[in-house]
Amino acid sequence: MRRRWLAIIGVAAVGGAALSVTALRSETDQRLIGAAAFSDWRADAPGAWRRIGPQDLPRPLASEPKAERSQVVPRPEGAALKTLVGFEAEVFASGLNGPRVLKFAPNGDLFVTESNAGRVRVFRMKDEDIKPAQSEIFAAELERPYGVAFYPPGPNPQYVYVGTVSKVVRFPYKQGDLKAAGPAEIVAGPLPAESGHWTRDIAFSPDGKTLFVAVGSKSNVADGHVRPSVAEVAELEAKNGVGASSGPELDRAAVLAFDPDGANKRIYATGIRNCSGLRLRPKSEDLWCVVNERDMLGDDLPPDYATRVKPGAFYGWPWYYIGGNPDPRHLGARPDLADKVTIPDILLQPHSAPLGLAFYDGAQFPADYKGDAFVTLHGSWNRAKRTGYKVVRLKFKDGEPTGEYQDFLTGFVVDDTRVWGRPVDATVAPDGSLLVSEDGNGVIFRVRYVGR
Template sequence: MQLSLSIFRILCFPGVGLSQVSILPKIVQIDSPQTHSIDPMSLPLPLITNSAKHKSQEIRQPPDATLNVPKGFTVNIFASGDPPNVFQKPRQMILAPNGDIFLSDTDVDGKVYVLRDHEMDGVADERFTFASGLIKPYGLAFNNGFLYVATTHSVVRFPYQFGDTRASADPETVVPLTEDDEGHTTRDIKFSLDGSEFFVGVGSSGDVLAAVGSTGDSLVEGDPLRAAISVYNVSGTDRQTFASGIRNPASLAVNPVNGELWTTAAERNGFGEDLIPDYATSVKEGGFYGYPYSYIGKNPDPRFAHDRPDLVDQGIVPDVLFIAHSAPLGMTFYNGTMFPKEYQGDAFVALHGSSDRQELTGYKVVRIKFDNGKLVKNEYEDFLTGWLSSPDDNKVWGRPVAVAVAGDGALLISDDGAKKIWRISYCGDKC
């Protein structure tokens, strides 16, 4: 195990006339990161343990804080939202064509920021507000001269030219989404590799809600967009349900090797400490992933299974299972060149952290291994940990939300607990 020294870094944002100091925690390099695997055939029975409401307590970064990464990697602060106000609820990120990082912020005056590393030293030294006044902006995508933003109620787009830092026009609505703010309000968007269509994920309107006897395109709720991933052509017309029965498809990702669509999903609460596992999975067109009638394949939900036994029988087992209540959010495939060859094409997922477990879990970024575009196995490996010092302690000082690959190949992690963007880079034996 190797330790690197904590450093002070001054982050200056001339665009808003402020400067601030953030303290980098001690970076610990781990020789053999822990791996996790949950067998879908060996799940516990429902309700054999209580579902504890053990919410984490978010605290300021403690003086002895550490962040743990695999050997050869290091961490620095790319951008900070510490007071005075810079950003408050950093969510999804995307690399712009010119190398800027666009960041959505779901605070009251929903904004999209531009973070620019002008000096190319791994720290954002300029910050601009590209757009504001949006309703909980979350997913971001670039396509054919536009920036697309998925908000709670609609997908909108702005004209974008290389290097733009402010929107040149008002948002244009591409597709309307849900009209209410019930349940899950995050919406992600991803384009197919050829840019001819885009996918939008919308979560359920509650923890568990079934529209018994629903007909037509809606298998779960009265609104066919809910608990499903929809696909649209590039103009926003001809909506089709791509897959359904996904309680909260919080993040979408397209495998750059084969164009396969992936999603993360947060599953139901109330079934016990170790049920129901959250997951990341490739998404089969026309597939049904269980919610709310079954879970992890054909395991029946005793509350609703009798309503739609036909759908219970169609339940698909997801590809990678996470410890229950981990709350997976952002997912991205690594397509940079900075990391070693064995990381090329792997997926990284941010686990936001639990609230329905006595022993807290999540609060970390994990790695899922791929080989030439194909999943290696149902297993994930710790990549960035440390925000949760002990599973028995409810104190956490950060909550990762999204992951993105920067132009130089570093991995960026947004953190809405610490209000920071962390940057993981590979330094080999030089750190």
């Protein structure tokens, strides 16, 4: 194994205060394949590759499920972010209240949803560098805002759309607006909002004709769900697609689609327990999402995943996972669905909790990063040994995922019980650097390539 280390100090002025971050850079050629990929945070190292296939899954309950929630603490003195040789990480902004989704407007302003505070913030950049020169509240008093999208897609949007728990709203917008020019208009809703997964990421199709909305499940695995009759299943699926949820899970664990004005609601894909990050791959019509899979089947089951979301596809929840593997809690309930499950493209270490997805289309990183993607892993709670709490790179070749992913930004974990950061989202800045939000201490980091 090859490994190199180099310490870099970066200072960013944020809100009038200087805050320094040590970015410890490393590189390793370690590859963890199959069973070896089911490790914990101690095996994380920038440069390490993992690959998990459907054939590598353990049996259900091979280990006892445990609730091991992390304690978020302030960044300890000397705690360092770790990234690859040639890269450095620095603080872009701090003091935010639950920063979640990051989205650049066409003019280069950065929109950030602060879900805990119920608001959308805008950062205006300095022309000579990607640093915040101005910060304004674009909209406030929102219901846990999450996803942001500009409509119509392209250089001159007229609206800013925001996904909230129970609805999608939009604000009138013209280039350079730092505050909403008018009140929120409800576009799509009501969305299912009674408890359960609350994140509502949104995206537009490249032609602007379709608004996609991700809605996670209400429960872990359709807990207490009463199976509909054969006739009810036929009626439900004729309307909403194969494997469509019903009862309290109706219109949940799915990606919904609407016309831009909120009309013509339909189910785009089903059986996706919680698609937290929803993105279009650049220069394509491929809709991708990163998914939090179910809990309480053991440390290493089932994998979370990143995948293309295919129209009309069924991804298994709650009856099956990663193909035709039956969930023992619904054993024998829907044998008709066993051969209809779409297998995801990239399997991630179970319970890592992927939330954000960014395709790298910049030119600041080395050329072999072009077309790859970055996924932010918020971190485990249903696992005896902590995993996640990092940013990983998904490898693509000729536009197709290879199934491998690489540790890119680590160092957020203090020990087996404490962490000082929980990555949420990533986005590519106009200069090609990568911005990463984390909601544990309310910080946005900037990662850039400075050369070897």
